[in-house]
Structures are given as C-alpha cells and as structure tokens.
Amino acid sequence: MASPSATDHERPMTDDRSPPSSGADPAGTRDPAARRDRLELPADEMRRLGYRVVDRIVEHLDTLTEQPAIRRGSRNDLEARLRRPLPEDGTDPEQAIEEVVRDVLHHTGQVQHPRFFGFVPSPSNYVGVLADALVAGFNPFAGTWFAGSGPIQVEMVVIDWLRQLCGLPDSAGGLFVSGGSVANLTALAAARHARLGSHDMGLEQARRLVVYLSDQTHSAVPRALRVLGFGDHQLRRLASDDRCRLPLAELAAAVAADRAAGHEPFCVVANAGTTNTGAIDPLPDLARFCRRQNLWLHADGAYGAAAVLSRRGQRLLDGIGEVDSLALDPHKWLFQPFEIGCVLLRERQILRRAFAVHPEYLRDVERGDEEVNLADYGIQLTRSFRALKLYLTFTIFGARAVRAAVERGFDLAEHAESLLRRQACWQILTPAQLAVVTFRYAPPGADPSTLDRLHDEIVDHLVADGTALLTSTVLRRRTVLRLCTINPRTTEADLTLTLTRLQHLAATLLRS
Amino acid sequence: MASPSATDHERPMTDDRSPPSSGADPAGTRDPAARRDRLELPADEMRRLGYRVVDRIVEHLDTLTEQPAIRRGSRNDLEARLRRPLPEDGTDPEQAIEEVVRDVLHHTGQVQHPRFFGFVPSPSNYVGVLADALVAGFNPFAGTWFAGSGPIQVEMVVIDWLRQLCGLPDSAGGLFVSGGSVANLTALAAARHARLGSHDMGLEQARRLVVYLSDQTHSAVPRALRVLGFGDHQLRRLASDDRCRLPLAELAAAVAADRAAGHEPFCVVANAGTTNTGAIDPLPDLARFCRRQNLWLHADGAYGAAAVLSRRGQRLLDGIGEVDSLALDPHKWLFQPFEIGCVLLRERQILRRAFAVHPEYLRDVERGDEEVNLADYGIQLTRSFRALKLYLTFTIFGARAVRAAVERGFDLAEHAESLLRRQACWQILTPAQLAVVTFRYAPPGADPSTLDRLHDEIVDHLVADGTALLTSTVLRRRTVLRLCTINPRTTEADLTLTLTRLQHLAATLLRS
Known part of the structure; x- marks a missing residue:
C-alpha cells in the first residue's frame, strides 16, 4: 500500500480564513438571536415549555369527562381564526402553545373521551403519550440496524409478543406501520409478491388474480387494492350472511366460478372484527378452505384482533393463528395514541422479498445477517419508533x-x-x-x-x-x-x- | 309522525342490577388497582412522569455534542438486554423510562447530532418535539372534518404555505404523510389515476404505461412503483450525466423509442435534490418537455425541495413550481422530528379522485362541501396531526x-x-x-x-x-x-x- 508522508496527511484541517476566536463563545452559541437562527432554545426555556405542555396534557386528560365528547368548528370560523400567511417573524412560544390548545386541539372529536363511542375510538393511555414524547425528543431512526439497533430490537420484541398472542408460528413476524390502511396494503402487496414470485407486476398473471371479501370489509381494503393496481374487476365483494359474516358456501361458489372462467383466485380477506358490527368471519373454516384452494388468507383485524389478549376475544378469534397475514391496530384496542398499526406475516421473509431495495447510499447498512433492517420489510425507509409506546405500556x-x-x-x-x-x-x-x-x-x-x-x-x-x-x-x-x-x-x-x-x-x- | 308516550320514552335508562352507590367513589375511580386496570394514572403521577421525560429529552439535547454521533449495539448484546416474554405484571414507570433511555434510545444514530453527516440527518428542533408531545397527549384525528376540524384547518394552512413557497398555483394542495416513500407513492398513484381516468387498474392500458427516472433517483421511487403494480419492464432508468442529472436528450430518445414500440410514456420522475449528491435535474427543461409530450412530471424533492425557503435554493430549484406533483420531507431540511413527509399536487382534486372511498360507517362525515376530509386525499383513513410541528416551528x-x-x-x-x-x-x-x-x-x-x-x-x-x-x-x-x-x-x-x-x-x- 502507498505510504503517504505523515506530515502532509495528518496535520489538522483548519481554515486560515476563519475569524479569530473571540473568547469563550466564538461561534456565538449562547447569543439568543444566533440561537434562534439555529432553531435552538436554552435548556431552561426548553424545560419550562416542556413542563407547560405536560401540564396542558394532564389537565386535558384529567378533565376529559367534563368536556364535550366532540367539538366541530365551522370552516368559516376556523378559516377566520387560523388562516394566516407564513409568518416571517416568530412569536412567544407560551402564547402559541395556548392558542393551539384552545383553537385547534379542542376542535376535534375527543377520541379518548369516556363518552366517545363513535367510529372506532382511540382510548389511548398516558404511558403511550410519554413514549411518543420520548420518541419525538430523541428522534430515533428505526429503518436500519446500522442507525437504529436499539429501537429495532425493541420493535422485534414487541412484534413477537403480538405474534405469540395471535398464535402465529415462529416463522411469523412483521412491523409497525402508520395504521390499518397501510398494514392491509403491506400484507396484500406481500401476498401478491408471494403469488407472482416476481417483481414483475406487469405480468399477464397479475391481471387475472382475484381477491374475495365481504360487503362488511373495511374500505381500507378495496382502497389498498386499488393503490396496488388491482382493477375493480379483480374484486369479488360477497354479500354477508345474517350475522354479517363472509358466507363460506358463496365464497366457494365464487372461487369455482372464477376458476372456470379462467381467472386466478388468489386471496381471501377475512374480517377479524368488522368496524360496522364487530362480526368475525369464520376463520377456522376459511383457513381450511384457503389451504385446500391454495389461496392466501389475510385477516383485517385492525379493529378486533387485539381482543386475543382477553379470554372472550381468544374464543371468538379462534383460528386467527391460521392466517397468512394479519393487520392489527394498537391505536385502537391496545390503547395507544395514533399512529400505530401492525402487519404480521406467517412467513415474515415474504415481506423482505416483496419490499427490499438496495441503493448505493445505503450500502453501509448491509453488512451483517444478524442485523435486521426493518426498512426492508415495508414501504417506509425512514421509520420512527412506533413500537416504544406499546412496549412501555405493556412494561x-x-x-x-x-x-x-x-x-x-x-x-x-x-x-x-x-x-x-x-x-x-x-x-x-x-x-x-x-x-x-x-x-x-x-x-x-x-x-x-x-x-x-x-x-x-x-x-x-x-x-x-x-x-x-x-x-x-x-x-x-x-x-x-x-x-x-x-x-x-x-x-x-x-x-x-x-x-x-x-x-x-x-x-x-x-x-x- | 308517531307520538309515543313520554312516560315510556323519556324515563332515565337505569340498570336496577347496578350495585348501590358506595359513597364518594362508587365506580372505584380513585382506587389505584382499579385505575391500573383502566390504564390510568393519577394526575400528580402523570405530571411527575411527564416532567421526568422532559428532563431526559432536554438533558439529551443539551449534551448532544458531547455524546457519540452514533452507537450501534450488536444483535447478541441487545437480544440479551431487551428480549423478554410479555410481562404479566407491571413495573415502576420511572425505572422503565430510565432503562429505555439508557438501553434503547442511546443505541441509535443520533440524527440530530451536530456531527451526524451520514445519509440524510434529521436535525429536528425542540418546538417540533413539543408539538409531537401535544399531539400524542390530545390524540387528535385528522382524517375527517367531522372529528378533526381544527387539525385539518391547520394542515390546510401549512400545506398552503409550502405550496406558495414552491410557487405552485392556487389549485395545488396536498397533505402530510409518513415520509418521502409514501409521498412519492401517493403522487404516483394519483398520476396513474389521472392518466387512466378510472379505478380500473386492470386495464390493458395500465400495463403499457412507462415511467422515466435516472440512476440517481431514490430507491423509494422504484419501490413505490413496484407496490403500485408497475412491472420492471415499465421503468426506464436512464444513466445520469456527468453532473448526476437526468439527461434531456436521452430522455427524449427513450420516450420516442417507447412510443414507436407501442408503449405509453406517462410520467417522468425528476430529482429536486438527489440524496447521493444533491444534484437537481433540469426542472424547467423537463417541465417544457413533459408539457409538449403530455407526460406527468413528478419531482422527488424529499431531500432538497425544502431549500426553496432560501435564496440559493430558490435559484437552484427554479422550475419546481411547474411540476405536476412533488414530494417534500419536512423531517429532513425543515427540521422536524420523524415522521412528516408531504405530497403536493398541482391539481389537488386529483388526489381526491384517486383515493376517496365512502363506506357506510363514515356516512356522518359527508355532509358539507366546505368540510375537507383529508382521509379522502391519501392512503390513510386514521391520520394523526403531523402538520402541528411544522406549524408551531414556523409560528x-x-x-x-x-x-x-x-x-x-x-x-x-x-x-x-x-x-x-x-x-x-x-x-x-x-x-x-x-x-x-x-x-x-x-x-x-x-x-x-x-x-x-x-x-x-x-x-x-x-x-x-x-x-x-x-x-x-x-x-x-x-x-x-x-x-x-x-x-x-x-x-x-x-x-x-x-x-x-x-x-x-x-x-x-x-x-x-
């Protein structure tokens, strides 16, 4: 190897043109105006503002039951209060925070309110809030082991807790995503990849694939299929039975008819708790049927799957461990603040095969097999640390x-x-x-x-x-x-x- | 209308089987064990734990420059420290928080560290942290006007600030998403919908569409196209020129060749700042070319587009106001904590046409034209309030x-x-x-x-x-x-x- 002279190559890099040091604070690090231009606040002010935010949150949670369960502003009123040009100059932080609490955060459905029974509430818990605050403050990156080993390790541990609760095998795994919509989309993309065995979605075969769901299936599923490039003609939306469940006989008939017509039945989307009525499709029957028919069984448990934690839920969700993929939203019935959804695959490596990409500027992250890069398992490269709130809540x-x-x-x-x-x-x-x-x-x-x-x-x-x-x-x-x-x-x-x-x-x- | 007797229909709903009230706290609301079963903490404990979290964050930020810029744990070590079965019983909150800070949050790349120059750093700011904490605590829903009028109004205001900064017309708009990957995916899904004019992605036409990009384009774009169902044969990855830019002449030749071969050139993905070198594709030339050729021009500005805020950036990003769609990540060069990406469309209504779905259980949200439902403009139905951090930072x-x-x-x-x-x-x-x-x-x-x-x-x-x-x-x-x-x-x-x-x-x- 060439051996360059040390004198040339080891002298410190200095810039002769730099202004001479002006004493204790050469870069003006303590000057308030310079600080603002670096978007920086002194530690005591950070602490004071942080406590203020904590006080507002605690006050809110502690008085929730006395507040309205929902406040909806009119567009006109909110435009008048909140529309403004991009402000050139800053303003007092305390005042800005108070305004946001009063004019913005109070104009919402209070999804944590004890009398908010609409849609699916998000009855979060305060430990989840603490975790989200820690994540915002430390700003960890949970995409690659290289830059996020601690968060990724915790995410794998929490995913494994959920895997076990659902009775999925050791080969199963997954990751946290923004919510049920992306969880369903991620699972269905992986299912398609597993079927086609190729990234070539332009294949003729891709257009023949057919997906079965019921009229009670959440709109996130057809929307995800649309985004994935499935045509409307590739969806079979079957009328649910008198208990709002996917009827097995009609499913079998539809699959047979599609095969006869030259289509390729590919995936059944079961409901593990519909949003509408809490109905659960017959998972054990569907699992048997799908195995026999070589169909992928995906369960949308965004609303209901968390109930496996309970005795009653486990009985109702019997068969959930038989699915090929599952969506589950901890920001619903696992009491987390938005946004945390979860996708679990029976064979987690299918996610990796479907989603991994390896650009040059990420080459430093690809050095060890033991080092899991969760960015390879889903859509997001930059991923925050959603798992922490569920981890701390359980802990x-x-x-x-x-x-x-x-x-x-x-x-x-x-x-x-x-x-x-x-x-x-x-x-x-x-x-x-x-x-x-x-x-x-x-x-x-x-x-x-x-x-x-x-x-x-x-x-x-x-x-x-x-x-x-x-x-x-x-x-x-x-x-x-x-x-x-x-x-x-x-x-x-x-x-x-x-x-x-x-x-x-x-x-x-x-x-x- | 029928007029039922008031006596039958207005008497209070009571449950005779309820246990008699046992004094001041009939439901055991103050009993510590009962509280834990409701995942609830007393206000003074919430406050104390919140202050503790604030202290840890401030301590971290205030000493960042003295810490390592990155710490990477080995899989073995982190497995030993952090792998555990789902804990049946709880533990001391303070101790759990300290452990997370020490064992988990310190094992990351410190993307806010002043000497973290790798990948794209996320040099967040403390006001963004406060905003994320408020969002976690109040848990607002920003999907529908019905349940999230305040947050949606603020999101529209902030989106409009970005629209103006980028020089896009009044018709432009968009929304915040998890990051650049989903921003690019959302824009490309909308572009396809605009081209096909139909939700029927199974159309023969969909398979003929061709997308052009350079070898410097971020891997998020080909991954998004793969997820959307584009086949590898539908991507043209052109070699960049000696300044790492998409070469116009080669692009024109590729488009002409594709037309001659019966393909349908559809979209050009330009880089508004590559991750690799910061190179900017020739936006004004590309805009002219795309207009003439009836091609959609999408710019991936996830890394660089935020620079329009500055004089130099504005000059370099000349032409960015001409694009049909744009991805931009405030969690990069707009100093926000993860996760906040942004997608802007020249015609924001295309997003709505591409993504809106209207299930029965959301019927209550569809009552007024003035009431914008941002869940109709992208993949997520449940959406948190990402806009707040950027709003408060600017404010x-x-x-x-x-x-x-x-x-x-x-x-x-x-x-x-x-x-x-x-x-x-x-x-x-x-x-x-x-x-x-x-x-x-x-x-x-x-x-x-x-x-x-x-x-x-x-x-x-x-x-x-x-x-x-x-x-x-x-x-x-x-x-x-x-x-x-x-x-x-x-x-x-x-x-x-x-x-x-x-x-x-x-x-x-x-x-x-």
Whole structure:
C-alpha cells in the first residue's frame, strides 16, 4: 500500500480564513438571536415549555369527562381564526402553545373521551403519550440496524409478543406501520409478491388474480387494492350472511366460478372484527378452505384482533393463528395514541422479498445477517419508533392490566345492550360483539324512512351538544346507531347518561 | 309522525342490577388497582412522569455534542438486554423510562447530532418535539372534518404555505404523510389515476404505461412503483450525466423509442435534490418537455425541495413550481422530528379522485362541501396531526429563522469543501450542492480498489469511535464519502474536528 508522508496527511484541517476566536463563545452559541437562527432554545426555556405542555396534557386528560365528547368548528370560523400567511417573524412560544390548545386541539372529536363511542375510538393511555414524547425528543431512526439497533430490537420484541398472542408460528413476524390502511396494503402487496414470485407486476398473471371479501370489509381494503393496481374487476365483494359474516358456501361458489372462467383466485380477506358490527368471519373454516384452494388468507383485524389478549376475544378469534397475514391496530384496542398499526406475516421473509431495495447510499447498512433492517420489510425507509409506546405500556402496566382493559370493553357493550333491551322502543340490530352494539329507535308503527332520518338527526344533536358521541351506519338498508365501547375509562354511569340522552332525543325529535 | 308516550320514552335508562352507590367513589375511580386496570394514572403521577421525560429529552439535547454521533449495539448484546416474554405484571414507570433511555434510545444514530453527516440527518428542533408531545397527549384525528376540524384547518394552512413557497398555483394542495416513500407513492398513484381516468387498474392500458427516472433517483421511487403494480419492464432508468442529472436528450430518445414500440410514456420522475449528491435535474427543461409530450412530471424533492425557503435554493430549484406533483420531507431540511413527509399536487382534486372511498360507517362525515376530509386525499383513513410541528416551528421561530437555518446548510457544505480542497490528498467528486459534498481520499499513486476498501474501513472506524458519522456511497463505480450538512447546530469547529479525524484515519489506515 502507498505510504503517504505523515506530515502532509495528518496535520489538522483548519481554515486560515476563519475569524479569530473571540473568547469563550466564538461561534456565538449562547447569543439568543444566533440561537434562534439555529432553531435552538436554552435548556431552561426548553424545560419550562416542556413542563407547560405536560401540564396542558394532564389537565386535558384529567378533565376529559367534563368536556364535550366532540367539538366541530365551522370552516368559516376556523378559516377566520387560523388562516394566516407564513409568518416571517416568530412569536412567544407560551402564547402559541395556548392558542393551539384552545383553537385547534379542542376542535376535534375527543377520541379518548369516556363518552366517545363513535367510529372506532382511540382510548389511548398516558404511558403511550410519554413514549411518543420520548420518541419525538430523541428522534430515533428505526429503518436500519446500522442507525437504529436499539429501537429495532425493541420493535422485534414487541412484534413477537403480538405474534405469540395471535398464535402465529415462529416463522411469523412483521412491523409497525402508520395504521390499518397501510398494514392491509403491506400484507396484500406481500401476498401478491408471494403469488407472482416476481417483481414483475406487469405480468399477464397479475391481471387475472382475484381477491374475495365481504360487503362488511373495511374500505381500507378495496382502497389498498386499488393503490396496488388491482382493477375493480379483480374484486369479488360477497354479500354477508345474517350475522354479517363472509358466507363460506358463496365464497366457494365464487372461487369455482372464477376458476372456470379462467381467472386466478388468489386471496381471501377475512374480517377479524368488522368496524360496522364487530362480526368475525369464520376463520377456522376459511383457513381450511384457503389451504385446500391454495389461496392466501389475510385477516383485517385492525379493529378486533387485539381482543386475543382477553379470554372472550381468544374464543371468538379462534383460528386467527391460521392466517397468512394479519393487520392489527394498537391505536385502537391496545390503547395507544395514533399512529400505530401492525402487519404480521406467517412467513415474515415474504415481506423482505416483496419490499427490499438496495441503493448505493445505503450500502453501509448491509453488512451483517444478524442485523435486521426493518426498512426492508415495508414501504417506509425512514421509520420512527412506533413500537416504544406499546412496549412501555405493556412494561409499566403489565399484560394483566391491558387484558382487564380489553375485557372491560366487552362488559360495557353487553351492559349497554342490556340497558337498551329494557326499553321496548329500542331494537337491537346486532348484539354486543367485540365491544360493538348496533341498535335503532323503532317504536311500534313508526315509518322506517322517518326513522332513518331520525337517526341522522340524533347524531347531529349529539355533535352539537357534546354530551356523548355515537355515529350511525347502515345495516340491511336501514340507518342504525353504533356504540363502540373499547374505552376502559367509560363508566356504567357514562352509559346510562348517554342512553338516557339518546332516548330523550329520539322521543323528542320523533314528536317534533 | 308517531307520538309515543313520554312516560315510556323519556324515563332515565337505569340498570336496577347496578350495585348501590358506595359513597364518594362508587365506580372505584380513585382506587389505584382499579385505575391500573383502566390504564390510568393519577394526575400528580402523570405530571411527575411527564416532567421526568422532559428532563431526559432536554438533558439529551443539551449534551448532544458531547455524546457519540452514533452507537450501534450488536444483535447478541441487545437480544440479551431487551428480549423478554410479555410481562404479566407491571413495573415502576420511572425505572422503565430510565432503562429505555439508557438501553434503547442511546443505541441509535443520533440524527440530530451536530456531527451526524451520514445519509440524510434529521436535525429536528425542540418546538417540533413539543408539538409531537401535544399531539400524542390530545390524540387528535385528522382524517375527517367531522372529528378533526381544527387539525385539518391547520394542515390546510401549512400545506398552503409550502405550496406558495414552491410557487405552485392556487389549485395545488396536498397533505402530510409518513415520509418521502409514501409521498412519492401517493403522487404516483394519483398520476396513474389521472392518466387512466378510472379505478380500473386492470386495464390493458395500465400495463403499457412507462415511467422515466435516472440512476440517481431514490430507491423509494422504484419501490413505490413496484407496490403500485408497475412491472420492471415499465421503468426506464436512464444513466445520469456527468453532473448526476437526468439527461434531456436521452430522455427524449427513450420516450420516442417507447412510443414507436407501442408503449405509453406517462410520467417522468425528476430529482429536486438527489440524496447521493444533491444534484437537481433540469426542472424547467423537463417541465417544457413533459408539457409538449403530455407526460406527468413528478419531482422527488424529499431531500432538497425544502431549500426553496432560501435564496440559493430558490435559484437552484427554479422550475419546481411547474411540476405536476412533488414530494417534500419536512423531517429532513425543515427540521422536524420523524415522521412528516408531504405530497403536493398541482391539481389537488386529483388526489381526491384517486383515493376517496365512502363506506357506510363514515356516512356522518359527508355532509358539507366546505368540510375537507383529508382521509379522502391519501392512503390513510386514521391520520394523526403531523402538520402541528411544522406549524408551531414556523409560528414560534418565524420563517426568517427557518430560512437562516436552511442557508446555514449551504454554508457548511461549502466550508467543508473548501477545507477539503486545501489538502491535496482529498479529491472532490461532486462539489457542495444543496448541502451535500462527496469526496474521496486519493493520494497520488494509490490503487483505486484499495481506496474503495479504505473508505469502507473509515466508516467502520467512525461508527466505532462515534466522533462523527459520515457514510459512503458509490459514484462512477468508486466508493466515496458523503457529507450532508443540513444541521444548523453544526459549527465550523465540528467540521474541522470531523475532517481532521477523517484525515488521520485515512492516512493511518492506508499505511497499515
């Protein structure tokens, strides 16, 4: 090897043109104006502002039950308050934070509120908040082992906890993503790759693939398929049975018909808890059918799969360990702040085969087999450390408490159903299933279309007064109300208050 | 309308089986064990733990320059420290937090460190951290106006600031996503939808579409195309010119050849700042060419587009306002914590046409035209409030300070280049461009392959000692070092220290 002279190559790199050092603070590191130009604040100010933010969060959480469950601003009002040109100059941080809390964060559905029963609530927990704050502050990168070994190790540990809870084999694994939409999309992309055995999605074969789902499947799934490049003609949306489940006989008939027509049946998307009613498709039957038919079985458990943590959930979700892939959202029934979804593959290496790319500027990250690069397993290269909140929640509260919190969701829905059943005018459309109950105000003799409109009006009134939030859905062509009770801080008194208010609204609005 | 009797329909919903109230705390809301089963902590404990987290973050940021720029754990060591079964019981929160800081968060590349020059750093700012903490605590939903009017209004305002900075027309808009990968994917999905005018991706036409990019394009783009269902045969990866840019003449020839062969040229992906060298493709020429040829022009500005904030960046990025779509990552050069990417479309309604879906259980959100549902504009339905951190950063520091911070990135790279040019043994491969400089240790007479290995070893030594982090890349088949200087807290002394260390390592390793 050439041996250059040390004198030339080891002298320090200095810049003769640099201004002479002006004493203790040559680069102006302590000058407030210079600091701002580096987007930097003094430590004492950082601490003070941080405490202020903590105080606002704690105050909010501690008074949540006294606040409206939802506040919706009008576009006009919010435009007037919040539209402004890009500010050239800065402003007082405390004041800016107070304004955001007052004008922005209060104009939302309070998805953690004990009487927010609409859509799927996100009854987060404070330990998850602490974890997200740590992640924001330390800003770890969880894409490659090279730059994120600690976070990736924790993510693998937490993924393995979920894998075991779901009864998936050792070969299974996955990663955390932004939520159910991307979890479903990631799983379906991997499924397609496994089928085609190639990155060449332009193949004629790709256009023949057919995916089966029910009319209760979450819209995230057809949207994901659309993004993946599946044509509408490649989706078979089967009518669900009277318990809102994918009917096996109709599925078998559709698969046979497609084969006969020269299509290639490829994937069944099962619901492991529908958003609409909490219905669970017959997973063991579907698993058997898919194995026999060489079909990929994906389960969308974004809403319901977390219930495996509980005894009742485990029974209901029997067969979930048989699927080829699974989406599961910890920001729903595992009590995490947005955004944390999870995708699990029965064979985790399929994710890697489907997603890995290796550009030159990442060459330094590819040195060891033991060093897992989670960026190779999904869409994102830059990935934050979503796993920490679930890790700390399980670590600090223990699985026992999380399980109790899940069980409580079941109890609350059953309690709500029993309260509704005591009143003759309420009809239960679907009984409490996975903490969802759907029902309709239907006094004898009332006109069904009038009642449809009534339920829309009930929701409008709830939003306006904020006592509680329920949302509506459509079942068997009729508008019904849905109550999703996964918030462990919901009390029986909250349910009574909410249902009493509903009953009053329904009776009053129907009379008027 | 039927008028049911008030006595039947307005009496409160009560449950006779409820246990009698046992005084001040009937539901056991203050009992510590019951609280844990609801994943709840008392306000004073929440406050104490929150302050603790703030203290750890501030301590970390305040001592960053004294810490290693990177720490990488071995898989074996981290498995031993962090692998454990799902804990059934909880543990002390303070202790759990301390362990996470020590064992997990310290085992990462410190992407905010003033001497972290590898890959693309994420030199976040503390105001962004405060915003992320607020978002975690309040857990707002930014998918629909119904449940997230305040956050959506702010997101639209911030998106409009970026739109104006990029010189895009009033019709332009977009949304925040997890990062550059999803921003590129979202834009390309919209581009395809605009071309096909249909959700039917199974069309024969979809398989004929061809996308053009250069060999310097970020791997996120081919990965996104693969996920979208484009076959490898639909990508044309053109060799870049001697300034690492997409060559217009070769592009024109490739498009003409494809048309002649019956393919359908559809989209050009331009780089608005490559990750490798900061090179910017000739945007005005490409815009003219694409207009004439009826091609969609997408710019991947994930790394570089934020530089439009500065005078120099604006000049370099001339033509960026002409693109049809743009990806831009505020978690890079706009100083935000992960994860915030942004996708902007010249015609924002194309996003809506490409992504909107309308399931029954979201019917309550579709009532007013003025009420924007950002979930209709991209892949995610559940979306957190990514916009807040950028909003608060601009509000508290002002655009003036953010601009100064961007300008500093240019200055630092130019300074590093000038330091390197003073030493004969360092060869500049690509001069400072958008805060990236690439260079190689090349003393006269040294064997090129030996030098390739030398640069790998230099990176290994830097990782091991942590003084600074640089990473390598490959340019014109040779291994070179890259310095990405977008951290405004980097000082000239940091550069001198880093380059002196490099020089010492290079000379020593070459001799050994």
